Amino acid sequence: MIHQKTYYSMEVPFEDRTLLLEAPLSSKALQSYDFHSGLVAFRPPNQQKEALLEIADLPEGRINVVRDGNMIVGYVTFVYPDPMERWSEGKMDNLIELGAIEIAPEYRGAKIGKNLLRLSVQDDAMEDYIIITTEYYWHWDLKGSGLDVWEYRKVMEKIMNAGGLEWFATDDPEICSHPANCLMARIGKRVDTNSIQQFDQLRFQNRFMY
Numbered sequence: 001m002i003h004q005k006t007y008y009s010m011e012v013p014f015e016d017r018t019l020l021l022e023a024p025l026s027s028k029a030l031q032s033y034d035f036h037s038g039l040v041a042f043r044p045p046n047q048q049k050e051a052l053l054e055i056a057d058l059p060e061g062r063i064n065v066v067r068d069g070n071m072i073v074g075y076v077t078f079v080y081p082d083p084m085e086r087w088s089e090g091k092m093d094n095l096i097e098l099g100a101i102e103i104a105p106e107y108r109g110a111k112i113g114k115n116l117l118r119l120s121v122q123d124d125a126m127e128d129y130i131i132i133t134t135e136y137y138w139h140w141d142l143k144g145s146g147l148d149v150w151e152y153r154k155v156m157e158k159i160m161n162a163g164g165l166e167w168f169a170t171d172d173p174e175i176c177s178h179p180a181n182c183l184m185a186r187i188g189k190r191v192d193t194n195s196i197q198q199f200d201q202l203r204f205q206n207r208f209m210y
Helices: 027-031 045-056 112-120 124-128 151-160 195-202
Strands: 008-014 017-023 062-068 071-079 097-101 132-137 164-167 183-185
Touching: 008 045, 008 112, 017 112, 017 124, 027 164, 045 062, 045 071, 062 112, 071 124, 097 112, 097 151, 132 151, 151 164, 151 183
Parallel strands: 097 132
Antiparallel strands: 008 017, 017 062, 062 071, 071 097, 132 183, 164 183
């Protein structure tokens, strides 16, 4: 599969200035920007920046960012699922995962995450993919947000809905381990029936239990 990538950008007002949302960025462009010190949800900022650089160089990898001047203050990643997870077992070249979305704390509450996801699916090539995301409550910033697990779940659903992702049932043990965890997905307009059926088989691998 040829992974077509078309650059898109949009501006959004924030306080007394304007933020730039860009999708997708090359590793060269990413390297030239600073990385906000508050982006610590997954690993220290310098290590996370290195991880994003690696994803940007992958054929299917997409790094879409929010930038305040020369500083990246938010990002979302799209990449093939981890080889250790069931979502990679079908070896589907048109199934990619929204692996992470993070906005620096002081930039939250201004619908920046929603706008970043809206921008992320503007590229017509995204209609060729099934996009999935696996939401686990232990990744959520419950302490920093002041929200309980169900309030945070609603926030995450609204953000993902902005990018066209909807809730999908699954029997994946890790997702089923807590009722707040969930699988969400967006099936592109050009995804064929066989791919959808293959995705269904990945979602449910223990049908005999029902």
